[in-house]
Amino acid sequence: MKLILGKIIQTKQRRQTILKYIWSNELKFFTDFNFIQKNKQTNRLTLAGIYPLWLNIATNEQTKYIVEKIETLFLFDGSLVTIISKQSTQQWDYPNGWAPLQYIAYRSLIQISDYKNLARIIRQRWMSLNERVFKETGKMMEKYDVVNINKPADGGEYKTQDGFEWTNGVYLQMLYDQQLELEFNLFFFFISMKYYRIKISYRQYISTKKRNVN
Incomplete structure (x- = not known):
């Protein structure tokens, strides 16, 4: 019991520290903490700022600000920069x-x-981009240009790698989630249709019974 309480206290303290040092009241976003210039945050907005949502650390107000920026600043035709x-x-x-960051953002918001x-x-945008490039090249890529979806991704110290395991894994997990949602929706559709038919049959039965009585 003492160990459990200690873990709870430690978790709360860690959350408070994260909110104190990496939430920017100016930018209304979680940013990196600059360890070189102490007590100073960076002024760059990066998709890594969504991690506190994934971990359920952000407050409701912070979540609202973050989602607004994700939707208006980060989201493009091919998904998130x-x-x-x-x-x-x-x-x-x-x-x-x-x-990886597409998945963290997606998982943070779907919950x-x-x-x-x-x-x-x-x-859907990320999966569609993956599928489009695969149809054109026969490959899954390490990274994608999500702004100019007709161009291959570029930049960095080496050429874009193909193959790529985390791209494959994220795509498969998203596909699984998509299919699960479809099956879930179909299940409830058939249940509701069955209920509707039972309801209609019952009304018809009552109506027939009343006519017979009269």
């Missing part, structure tokens, strides 16, 4: 999108009822 700044040529940065539709949009 990693960073919105266009001044970098690093391989993780604009206009590129990467499977919140108000943002499930946005999560599905992210999932």
Whole structure:
């Protein structure tokens, strides 16, 4: 019991520390903490700022601000860019999108009822881009250009790799989730149809019975 209480206290303290040091009241987003210039946050918005949502650390108000920026600044035709700044040529940065962060963003939002539709949009755009490139090249890629979906991803210290296990894994998990949702919806559709037929049959039975009585 003492160990459990200690873990709970430790978890609360860790959450408070995260909210204190990486939430930017100015940007209304979670940002990196600058360890070189102490007590200072970076001023860059990156998709990594969604991790506190995934871990259920963010407050409802913070979540609202984050989702607003995800939808208006990060989301493009091919899904989510990693960073919105266009001044970098690093391989993780604009206009590129990467499977792990797509999945973290998608999983963060799908667990919140108000943002499930946005999560599905992210999932569908990312899967569609994966499928489109695969049809053209026969390959799954390490990263994708999510802004210019007709162009191959570029930038960084080496050429874009193909194959790629985390892209494969994220795609398969999203596909599984999509199929599960479809099966779930079909199940409830058939249940509701069965209920509707029973209801109609019951009404017909009552109506017939009343006529026979009269």
